[in-house]
Amino acid sequence: MSSATSTRQAETVERVFAAGLAELRQVGHEALTVRSVAARAGVSPATAYTYLASKNHLFAELFWRHLAVTPAVEETGSRVERVQAAVRSLTTRIAEEPALAAAVTPALLGSDADVERLRLRIGAEFAARFEAALGDG
Incomplete structure (x- = not known):
């Protein structure tokens, strides 16, 4: 190609x-x-x-792309403050696109294989952000 x-x-x-x-x-x-x-x-x-593959695949991909550009949380403050900041950052980003949030919720609950792959990536992104907020130890 x-x-x-x-x-x-x-x-x-x-x-x-x-x-x-x-x-x-x-x-x-x-x-x-x-x-x-x-x-x-x-x-x-x-x-x-x-x-x-489907409109649910579209919704999951759009959500993933929207989430992926969420800025990382600063590494200052206590662990609790960093986790709170990570949650605030993610929820603010999700709330910026209410139509997308409404669409992705049922889409992620489906059994479409393409959606499942994105669901795993989205979950991994959330986990990575929380791990980063928690820091070492």
């Missing part, structure tokens, strides 16, 4: 996810379809399904 092809694919993926978030904000998680996301992204439904 050429670098132009992989660059084009990466751009397409980003367009699909950006369209997914915009569509979610506009119509909500119940009305959203992968077809409507594809139309908003300017790609065919088949192309969208190349990157998304």
